[in-house]
Amino acid sequence: MLVTIDNFLTAEEVRAFRARLDAGTWVDGASTAGTLSAAVKRNLQIDENDPLGRDLGNIILGRMGTHPLAISAALPHRIYPPKFNSYAGGGHYGTHVDSAVMRIPGTNDTLRSDVSATLFLTDPADYDGGELLIEGAHGAQAVKLEAGALVLYPATSLHRVEPVTRGRRICSFFWIQSMVRSAEDRGLLFDLDQTVQALAATRAPDDADLVRLTGVYHNLLRRWAEM
Structure with missing residues (x-):
């Protein structure tokens, strides 16, 4: 299941993020990749030790906890702290699959990556290439969203970022362990x-059909949820 959420961040929030990110400390993204992924990864990331990443990441985490559509799609249990990357000058990330289990930085806790998330922070007209290609049962789907939009997709998917041949593509990315x-x-x-x-x-809150259907939802969630 692939879900896109427009205006996850407002235009004003995107501008504030970009202004702060432009002044951040960027390092080689391959330094945080696994052995195989590092060979196909060419981008920059905000240094994990830069407080900027934590500050902006906390804003994203706060939004994830209150956004009805994001909660409905991902049913979050744990969220890996958001990171930030930049692609330019042919930068790309070849076909890969995300790690299944990740240690949450600064803790002894681990997270099973069920859902991958990419939050676009650059308008698509400002760069060429940079599509996120997600492979599925019916072929690869290209995702290139407006600034402030979020895409959620299965972490089990093979995916890649196409080379950016003009401009600069900046995104945040993170992973979610779902309750389901x-x-x-x-x-x-x-x-x-x-x-x-x-x-x-369209119906009253005490509508009998609506109440029964709501009960079906919660009983299925009760059956499938892992806490």
Whole structure:
């Protein structure tokens, strides 16, 4: 299941992020990649020791905790602290799959990566290339969103970032351990939740069908959730 969320950050928030990121400390992105990924990764990332990344990442985490569509799609249990990357001058990231288990920086806790997330911070007209290509059962899907938009997709997917041949592409990226491990089950719950929300907009809160359908959603979540 691939879900895009427009205006996850407002235009004003994007401008504030960009102004601060432009003054940040950028390092070779290959230094944080695994052995195989490092060979196909050519980009820059905000230094993990730069407080800027933590400050901006906390804003993203706060938004994830309150955004109804993001919560519905990912059902977050744990979120890896957001990172920031930059592609320019032919920078790219070849086909790879994200690590299944990650240690959360500064803790002894680990996270199972169920959902990958990319938050676009550059308008698509400002750079050529840089599409996020996500492979699925029906071929690769190219994602290149407006600044401030977020895409959520299965961390199990093979994916890549196409070379940026003009301008600069800046994004935040992070991973989510969902309360529901199965991507198929998450997809069913997402469809059911969106249906409930659509019906709630047109029916009374005590509508019998709406109440029963809401109960089905929560009982399925109760059955599948891992805490």
